[in-house]
Amino acid sequence: MKFLTVRSLVVLWVLVAVAARAAAPQLVAPDRTKQLVLDPRVIQSVTHAKLTLGTIEKDPHNPLFRADQPWENALNNLYPNVLWDADAQRFKLWYKCVLTDKNVIAQMADPVTIHEQGWFLLYATSRDGIAWEKPAVGQFGFGGSRANNAVARDTPNVGVFRDPHDPDATRRFKMVYDVGLGKPRTRTSPDGVTWSEPQEPRGFAGYHGDTHNNAFWDERSGKYVWFTKAFLGERLVARFESTDFVNWKTSGVVLRSTVAEGRTHQTYCLPVFPYANGYLGFVMMYHVGTDRAVDCELAWSPDTVTWTRVAPGTAFIPRGPKGSYDSACIYAPSGPAIAQDGKLLIFYGGDFFPHQGWKRHCLPALARVRVDGFAGYEPSTPGGEATLITQPLLVTGPLQVSADVRGSLNVSVLEEPGFTGTLVGGDVTDGEIKWPGRDTATLRGKMVRLKFTLRDAKLYAFRGLEMVPAPVASTGVRQFTEPLDLSLSFPGATNGVVLRHTTDGSEPTASSPVVRGPLRLAQTTRVRARAFLPGVTGGGPEFDAVFTRREPRHATWPTPVTQTFTFDQPGTEWRGADKLEQRATGGVAGGYLTVSRGGGLRPFAYLPHNATNGLAGDWPVKFGGSGAHLSFHTRATEAGGGFQVELFARDLAPWTYARLPRFTTAWQRVTVPVRWDWNDAEAEAAGWVRGLAAFSWRDTITHLGRVVVAAGASGGASFDLDEFSVTAFAD
Structure with missing residues (x-):
């Protein structure tokens, strides 16, 4: 028999005493009457103030437990999913385990591998969040025994959540994961321990997955929301929504790195939770182009669709000193906010090894920040x-x-x-x-x-x-050449709400004209509008925008800045897929390019972003004026196919213009419009289409890199290109 030492008894007594004094943890419910000042919708003006992150305190017991079981071969990234169960008075943790050594995989009953690795979803519980138990749930065999804490297997990249919305108690807990890019899976459970067979949700593409999938029922929107990765040559955050947990609709890419960060620092994953009158997310920034470390930053959203990093480049949960348990990587938890004794408890995974390879341990740890103190x-x-x-x-x-x-x-x-x-x-x-x-x-x-x-x-x-929402406009366009019909609406519940507006620049009051239909704007006009609620004194936040009437003609600019590529001299810096040939004669006025591609793939010619005499740079500065015309000549051996122009921010993501005439067999001149001052809606109204991972129009045009001329889907196997130029114009 083992006996406790006096020192052990003292330590035990201290822990018991501390636990006795601690208040019971509680889940922090969303609260529409609580406004975080980091929410830009809340603050109208700031004078001599700065927004700074809250102060994180790491628990001295970290790491909370070790990978001390034979099946805990590699707690790779951990991907912690944490819940406080008030009924059971337990913290519950579901965490990722990779079985990577062949001799360990062989100990699994009926070994199955995904990505040549074995996978367990492990489960642990705790009364105080410090001392954790790994219960032997007895479900899956390992080493000839079922005495282990695996509650699921063959489940990479898992997110677990409790769903109070589902009326079927056997589906109270839900799991989202993937078995590879484009292969999402779901499971359900009555207790988070015994799980159903996997189901295949619909609506995902072949580039989604391979990250910490996480989801929850969003009471505000009345939908499930799921966050995963979109891998499009770099790691981006994608969002999906569903009303039935089976059929999912994508919202596209909702968060990505900045133009300056490029592919060097990428958005790896985004565990999300509702908080106060909005949503917060822990965005893991993967420094793949430097030291392959992972930092946990803070992000905010009003609706789970539009996301903003609160302090880009600054970690919310800082990594520890070199050599410590969390010195290389931080992986934040999925799950609702948990508060205890005035602090929010954040159970994260910490790793002293960079984000590479399978065989590495990420251990659970606890950080605290004051309630509301993000x-x-x-x-x-x-x-x-x-x-x-x-x-x-x-x-x-x-x-x-x-x-x-x-x-x-x-x-x-x-x-x-x-x-x-x-x-x-x-x-x-x-x-x-x-x-x-x-x-x-x-x-x-x-x-x-x-x-x-x-x-x-x-x-x-x-x-x-x-917060009462401001009126919203039917269009994001703020410049027009023909009379514009502008509709204003109220985005909230409309019972009894009256929108009042002015068009003379004055502040809307309770006696201003009521919005009863579209406003016809024929000249430059400042439109201001407010919502007035029944029984409420005063109006809500303003819609305030200037709509500028711009003449369709451009003034003559005596010395426009032009950059032209004639292809008359050998040694062009233009490239092509799959094959680009420069020909000395037969062009519009000399040489030209022929680009071709086999296999039914569309050919394209491009000027790299790092070309010595290229077009890269801040175009408003480089060319001046108000905008530019991109002009070039094309032809194809077969008439009728389509083609398009693509402008990339550096070499990262494009905007595409496809409102072009069809290919002809004779040379034809094509001109594409570009304005520096367009917002996204105005660029789209002019015919440009934002790519799935693209930056804003203005970010793109001020960080212009690669320029592409490409055949469309039906553009044929080859085409010719000549006399490409960019010519600035001024209003």
């Missing part, structure tokens, strides 16, 4: 004063704030002079603001703007006000 505003300079003014918000209850206050935090209601409250010293979560001599009940049902003044304080969130 990011907050504070004065830009120490000892300085910062001011934040919110958008108009609907008061629904007492104002509460989450802030760290060393000096003071003052808040006033701009629409109600004399409504001023102050916090002095202390860190508060949902701390109620007191208004001396004023009754906060008089604010309920009013739209108000708050002014926060910070002195040696950091504001993370406030509560007791709801």
Whole structure:
């Protein structure tokens, strides 16, 4: 018999005492009345303030457990899925295990490999989040025994979530994973331990998967949402949605690296969870072009579709010092937010080895951050004063704030002079603001703007006000040459909502004209509009945009900047797929190019982004003016096929223009329009199509790299190209 030492008893007593004092964990539910200040919809203006990430505290017990079982061959990336089960009073963890050594794979009952590896989904539980048990669930054989904690097998890249929405209790838990690119799978379970046979969901493409798949039922949209990877020569984040967990619709790429990061730093995965009045995500940035490390950054979204990295290039959960358990890679968890004793618990995976190869361990660890403390505003300079003014918000209850206050935090209601409250010293979560001599009940049902003044304080969130959406326009176009019919609508519940607008630049009020149909814009006009809700004093946030009437003609520019490729001299830098030939005669005025390709694939000619005398650069700076015309001559041996022009941001992703005449057998001149000041909607209205992984139009045009002329789907096996030029114009 083994006996505990005195030291062990003391340690045990301390742990028990700490556990006894700790409050019970709880899942943090979404809250439409809580507004994070990192949400750009909330803040109207900022003066002398900066948004900084919250402070992460790592638990001294990290790593929480080791890979100490014979089947735990490689806890590769870990991909932790964590849930607090209030009924069982347990933390539950589902984590990834790769069986990579052949002698270990051979110990699996009926060995099956995917990517030549064996796969277990392992399960652990804990009462306090520190000491973990690996229960012998007895489901899958290994080494002649079922005494292990594997709850599923042959399941790479798993996300697990509890689904309170499904009326069928046997499907309470759900699993999403993939067995390779384009091969997603799902399973269901009554308890997260015993799982159904795999099902094949529909709607995914051959480039989706191979990452930490994660999904959840989104109460706000009334749909399941699933996040996975889109691999299109680089790692991108893709989103899907479904109402039945079987048929899925893609939203395309919803997050990617910046143009400057290119393929050097890639978005590896994005575990997502609802929080406050929006959604947060832990985006794992894979530094594949440098040290192959992985950093965990923070991302935010209003709707799970449009994502913004809160502090690009800065880790939210920082890696540890060199040689420590989490010095190389951080993999954040999938699952809802969990709070305990004023802290959010983030169970992540930490690795001291770079993201490469199968045989590596990523061990579970715990980080904490104060509730609501993902990011907050504070004065830009120490000892300085910062001011934040919110958008108009609907008061629904007492104002509460989450802030760290060393000096003071003052808040006033701009629409109600004399409504001023102050916090002095202390860190508060949902701390109620007191208004001396004023009754906060008089604010309920009013739209108000708050002014926060910070002195040696950091504001993370406030509560007791709801966001009313601004009106939205029927188009993103802001420039037009012909009269434009503009429709305005309210994106929320419309019962009794009245939209009022002005077209003279004045602020919309309760007496401004009601929007009753499309507005006909025939000249440059500033349109402002607000929603007015029944029984509510004041209007919501504004729609405010200038629509510019632009003459269709361009003024004559005496000395336009032009760059031309005649192909008359040998040694062109243009390239082609599969074959490019430069011919000395027979072109429009001398030499020309012939590009051809076999196998039914479309041929294309391109000028590389790194060509010595190429077109790469910031085109508005390079060429000046207002835009440019891309002109060239083409012909083909067979008439009738289509062709297109593609402009890439560097060599990363293109915009495509295909509103071109069909190929002819004689030389024909083609001109394609480009404007520097187009937004995405305006570029699309002009005929350009944004690629699946493309950057914005303006990011592309200011980081122009590769230029392509390509045959379309029916463009034939070869075509000729001559006299390619870019000529700037000015309005």
